[in-house]
Amino acid sequence: MMEQQVWTFSDYIMLVVSGVLVNNILLIRFLGNCPFLGVSKKMDTAVGMTFGVIFVLTCTGPITWFVEHYLLEKFDIVYLETLAFILTIAVFVQLVEMAIKKISPGLYRGLGIYLPLITTNCCILGTCFYNIRFKFGFIPTIVFSFASALGFGLALIIMAGIRERFHYARIPKCFQDTSIGLITAGLIGLSFFAFAGLAK
Amino acid sequence: MEVLKATIYPVLVMGGLAVIYALGLGIAARIFYVYVDPRIAEVEEFLGGANCGGCGYAGCSDCAAAIVEGKAPVNACVAVGADKWEAIAKILGVSVEAGEKQVAMIMCRGSKDKAKRKFQYMGIEDCRAALLAGGGDKECQYGCLGLGTCVKNCPFGALSMGEDGLPKVDKDKCTGCGTCTRVCPRGIPKLVPVSLKIAVICSSHDTPPVVKKICEVGCQGCGICKKVCPEKAITIENSLAVVDPSKCTLCGKCFEKCPTGAIQQILPA
């Protein structure tokens, strides 16, 4: 499915299902764990981070696709992919942060503070790499980037909802904070396993 | 030739990319330049930094911006002392009067051995949740449930749960932000001036026969303290004694005569 040339609408639907549920970028593909444990303690920070990631990833996926196909391949320096991608992402996020700060201070307060955090988020760079590894065309790149970000957000929000309740539960001292967060993430991931086989 | 291409191309392409990005960011920085009053950052240095919300704003940055804009008074931050207020006032070029520092006081002495319980509660360790379970496990409908909601929510770590099931306030760490007062479902922590010398440490409005049955140390509202006070500083409101500190001379007659010891002298820690 990943390497075909002609995409029908149902293929796109399957791609979204695959990205969000079956191969959830966070729980199954392990990308984006560091902010996951830090930001998922409260619901409002989780929602802010989700919107930030959706916006940044849906834009940088296609941009890095352009950089790869029209710049790096033309000059046969594909091995510099890592450097070119991370530079592009860092510059893009910096640009967006400046723009949001000027255009909408309210939005900046809500989501702007997560933007520097998103630059070093493995799920952004990882999804850009997957776009290349799976040999997607331009439109599938956009759809896959959006689906990955949606999956990240879904896992994050579920986690935040559960973790807010931990504040009042009787957890043994040595398991508090990160440890119980990881175990919970594993159990949520286990439930996502139910979707395996739904799409490739 | 191949070697030349292999070395020159990467340098040119990455260098060119870097130059384009740098120019782009430089131009964007000009276009999107936002004037931020530098005084806001300076004022924020002197605020509590805990984002406790005691000032009524959504965090220390918000409060600093409001102070500089003139929307909030210089002494808006309740979590810092008068010396910080003076520093903030100096930045803005205004003056400020100092008020007295307030601290929290837990208005309940009904510990596990002194106050009766209706049933054994085994649920979420939160007083708000316990209240939903049949009105809490204490017989007294006004008393402290001792599950530590205030302790968990104190932004400055000034509260700790004692062995007897009542929270203890560290007066040095307490800043009077009022978070504990807001989160307690029964409003038991109260903000009092730090120099307060006498208080009725009970929140119960139950009548004397009821209090006698359910709590050994609660204020019954019997009125003995009111009768013996030579300055007429004590009144009984809804079966709870209230002291007017401005009239009180600390003669000590009410402490002696109180049958349960609910009215107490507050000694410096």
Added chain:
Amino acid sequence: MEGRLVKEFTKGLWEEIPPFRFVLGLCPTLACTTAVRDGIGMGLCLTFVLVCSNMLISLLRKVIPSQVRIPCFIVVVATFVIIVELVTQAYFYPLYMALGIFIPLIVVNCIPLGRAEAFASKNAVIYSLADGLGMGLGFTCSLTALAIFREIFGKGTLLYHHIMWSGFEPFAFLQKPPGAFVCLGLMLGIMNLIGSGEK
């Protein structure tokens, strides 16, 4: 000076060991520990990147202007990551295929960037070297410990040699992603228990 050097080196091996004490670098910890060979390989790759980038950034710390320091650090780390990527692709191909995209993802791993920001940009080269080596080796040990557990009980092998008895039913849950999370969480909890017991 020797005392400080030793201290910077050993702190990365227990008190500030990533990813247990310093919760950094979780993504490779979870993804690359299905087999011990992968765990050791990933740890050594990261150690190489960390040591080299720490030393270079420490050498350049007086030269880099403060406003652009993050992009500069990223470029330095990315360069060494590309070197590691090409070397593993050429000489350790099975390891390269097993680790997949997690080798280039070392560039956004919080450990090299975090240590560059917190330590290398403020300290001399020799201490940055010790810090990088200590943290890198600590990370490798953590990965190896997790990988040993996951491989022995999840597959029944160690370094791809069968070591469990023939009737052993492997606990396949440990090899899958949720198993990684749960295993790491439990190990972290046990480490906290030991750590607090020591005090």
